[in-house]
Amino acid sequence: MTRDARHLALxxxxxxxxxxxxxxxxxxxxxxxxxxxAAAYLASSGVGHVTVCDFDTVDETNLGRQVLYAKGHIGELxxxxxxxxxxxxxxxxxxxxxxxxxxxxxxxxxxxxxxxxLDGSDNFPTRFAVNDACVAGSRRLVSGSAIxxxxxxxxxxxxxxxxxxxxxxxxxxxESLGDCAGNGVLAPVPGxxxxxxxxxxxxxxxxxxxxxxxxxxxxGMASEFRHLGVxxxxxxPACG
Numbered sequence: 448m449t450r451d452a453r454h455l456a457l458x459x460x461x462x463x464x465x466x467x468x469x470x471x472x473x474x475x476x477x478x479x480x481x482x483x484x485a486a487a488y489l490a491s492s493g494v495g496h497v498t499v500c501d502f503d504t505v506d507e508t509n510l511g512r513q514v515l516y517a518k519g520h521i522g523e524l525x526x527x528x529x530x531x532x533x534x535x536x537x538x539x540x541x542x543x544x545x546x547x548x549x550x551x552x553x554x555x556x557x558x559x560x561x562x563x564x565l566d567g568s569d570n571f572p573t574r575f576a577v578n579d580a581c582v583a584g585s586r587r588l589v590s591g592s593a594i595x596x597x598x599x600x601x602x603x604x605x606x607x608x609x610x611x612x613x614x615x616x617x618x619x620x621x622e623s624l625g626d627c628a629g630n631g632v633l634a635p636v637p638g639x640x641x642x643x644x645x646x647x648x649x650x651x652x653x654x655x656x657x658x659x660x661x662x663x664x665x666x667g668m669a670s671e672f673r674h675l676g677v678x679x680x681x682x683x684p685a686c687g
Contacts, residue, residue, distance in 0.1 A: 450493070454492070460655070463654075468492060468493055468649060469494070469495045473561055473652075474500065474557050474558060474561035474564045474565070475498065476501075476549070476564065476577055478499050478526060478529040479501070479513055479637065480637025481567035481593060481638075482501070482567035483514050483515040483529065484638040484645070485645045485648070486533055487515065487532075488642060488649075489645055489648065489649070491536050493539070493540060494649075495541065496540065496542075497533060497540060498542075498557065499529045499530055499543070499544055500545040501524075501526045502524075502546055502547050503525050504523060505520045512632065512634040512635070524546040525546075526544040530543070550576065554577070555580050555583065558577070558581055558583075558584045563648045563651055564587065565648060566590045569592075574613060574617075578614055582607045582686050585607065587648075589651075590644075591640040592640070593637040593640050594632055595667075596633050597665060598639055598665035599664055599665070600643050600644060600647070602659045602662075604659055606659075607685075610679060611686065612685050612686040615680040616677055633667055647661070662674065662677050
């Protein structure tokens with residue numbers, strides 16, 4: 448039996464779907480609590496090429512929820528540590544570490560090289576920039592965020608001519624919303640969102656994902672999900 452045996456046994460995936468997963472390329476922006484969980488499952492599931500992008504270093508406050516890192520990694524570059532850990536999880540895949548903030552042409556090039564982009568970043572300027580690159584490059588975008596006991600999962604594209612994008616959901620004024628550093632976050636909540644992001648990514652690569660968009664809100668206190676609709680904004684600066 449191979450490491451992919453349980454995928455091969457799934458009628459929705461099978462050999463053809465697993466081959467598509469193995470041929471897939473994913474760009475992961477942010478290897479924090481959300482990104483660590485997503486990356487681990489992408490690697491273990493056999494995604495052929497995973498690029499992890501994060502310019503930050505490991506801090507002791509990360510260790511409670513960013514499960515790819517240990518105390519001995521404090522001060523090291525997150526992308527480099529994460530890439531090393533992912534190669535150990537699955538030595539049969541290709542992993543690229545990018546330890547810088549991707550902007551402009553570099554971001555556009557990285558997005559264009561991926562089949563799916565996962566955004567686990569923690570700030571709106573980055574989310575907007577990643578969204579705009581995905582719209583311009585007609586790429587599937589899976590976005591996740593977490594704060595306190597709450598999380599959000601959103602899926603957009605690649606057909607942005609007829610469906611909304613991330614900027615249809617948020618505007619520049621929303622940049623004032625809080626982050627987990629100031630508001631706290633229950634350690635497993637980013638993991639819940641990151642795992643769901645990996646699910647949506649794998650479904651898309653395997654060819655079994657429903658059309659976008661998808662917006663799902665997670666309430667960790669009530670242990671329940673809510674599904675919301677997302678409409679396309681006529682005045683959207685990215686896809687309108």
